[in-house]
Amino acid sequence: MTPPVLLSVAGSDSGGGAGIQADLKTFAALGGYGTCVLTAVTAQNTRGVDAVLPLPPRTVTEQLEAVLSDFPVRAVKTGMLGSPAVADVVAGAARAGRLPNLVVDPVLVATSGHRLGVVDAVRRLLPYAMVATPNRSEAAAILGIEVRTVEQMAAAAERLAGSGPAAVVITGGDPPAGTVPGAGDPGGGGPGAGDPGGAGGGPDAGDPGGEAVDVLWTGGTVTVLRGPRVPTRHNHGTGCTFAAAVATRLALGDPVPAAVRAAKRYVTRALTGARDWELGAGSGPLDHFGPATR
Numbered sequence: 001m002t003p004p005v006l007l008s009v010a011g012s013d014s015g016g017g018a019g020i021q022a023d024l025k026t027f028a029a030l031g032g033y034g035t036c037v038l039t040a041v042t043a044q045n046t047r048g049v050d051a052v053l054p055l056p057p058r059t060v061t062e063q064l065e066a067v068l069s070d071f072p073v074r075a076v077k078t079g080m081l082g083s084p085a086v087a088d089v090v091a092g093a094a095r096a097g098r099l100p101n102l103v104v105d106p107v108l109v110a111t112s113g114h115r116l117g118v119v120d121a122v123r124r125l126l127p128y129a130m131v132a133t134p135n136r137s138e139a140a141a142i143l144g145i146e147v148r149t150v151e152q153m154a155a156a157a158e159r160l161a162g163s164g165p166a167a168v169v170i171t172g173g174d175p176p177a178g179t180v181p182g183a184g185d186p187g188g189g190g191p192g193a194g195d196p197g198g199a200g201g202g203p204d205a206g207d208p209g210g211e212a213v214d215v216l217w218t219g220g221t222v223t224v225l226r227g228p229r230v231p232t233r234h235n236h237g238t239g240c241t242f243a244a245a246v247a248t249r250l251a252l253g254d255p256v257p258a259a260v261r262a263a264k265r266y267v268t269r270a271l272t273g274a275r276d277w278e279l280g281a282g283s284g285p286l287d288h289f290g291p292a293t294r
């Protein structure tokens with residue numbers, strides 16, 4: 001049977017853990033056929049990002065035309081956009097109705113602290129998103145508010161939905177805004193990362209010893225999604241993998257809540273599979289195809 005076609009519009013990660021590479025692996029693992037439009041090339045490994053080369057908007061337009069004129073794309077995932085000008089190109093295609101089931105992952109800063117995107121670029125795409133998947137730091141940066149507790153995640157998701165997306169998932173994998181520990185500390189053990197009594201009053205969704213908690217807002221309903229927190233340094237590319245999995249499940253016909261739940265299960269399994277891997281000295285990649293993911 002012909003698999004559903006997915007499109008990833010994202011940057012390349014030379015280490016293979018995030019970006020286009022994570023997206024294509026996720027599409028394939030979940031039964032899709034992946035195409036891609038590259039927005040930027042990064043020199044990157046498990047320790048961090050050494051260099052970024054954004055591609056010219058025209059090159060992005062040409063890739064989009066090549067893919068969209070030939071493949072029946074069923075869902076699209078965007079990640080690192082490279083520049084506001086590239087975001088305008090992608091928003092133009094979305095406005096023209098050419099990017100169905102659009103999942104926007106607002107990539108702003110790599111785990112290592114390197115800036116990969118700007119809020120202005122993300123804002124141009126949000127109105128066209130079926131699902132937006134910011135982590136707490138990204139939601140905080142877009143809205144200019146603190147996003148740390150489950151209650152704050154729910155409020156932020158509702159406010160972001162006001163800017164256009166039909167659904168918003170705020171992911172709680174990373175330490176919350178303002179508490180990001182130094183580069184190279186993927187465990188999130190910095191001040192506040194697991195502080196249940198932190199600012200905002202409610203329990204912190206990023207408790208590194210317990211659960212990984214995401215908050216979904218769709219159609220006026222808030223759903224708190226809880227999963228076991230996998231203790232591992234192999235956690236690079238979780239956001240890309242999650243958003244790509246949501247897109248794949250939408251392409252397969254799932255409604256948004258089911259797609260989001262399936263994506264969370266897939267990320268948990270991909271993290272579990274790579275838990276004992278020893279790849280690189282920093283934040284290692286996930287196991288996208290291992291037995292745990294089946």
Ligand SMILES: Nc1ncnc2c1ncn2[C@@H]1O[C@H](COP(=O)(O)OP(=O)(O)O)[C@@H](O)[C@H]1O
Pocket residue numbers: 134135136171172173174212213214227228229230231232235237238239240242263264267268271
């Ligand atoms: N250690 C972990 N164990 C289980 N789930 C995790 C872990 N880290 C991240 N996740 C999950 O991965 C998905 C992506 O979240 P997140 O890591 O916040 O994205 P990003 O990479 O954009 O910061 C979410 O479903 C989140 O709960």
Ligand SMILES: Cc1ncc(COP(=O)(O)OP(=O)(O)O)c(N)n1
Pocket residue numbers: 010011012013018019020042044079080107109110111116174235236237238239240241
């Ligand atoms: C090229 C590229 N795109 C995106 C990211 C960030 O990936 P993400 O999955 O959001 O982040 P972490 O899970 O590693 O925090 C990247 N590093 N490179």
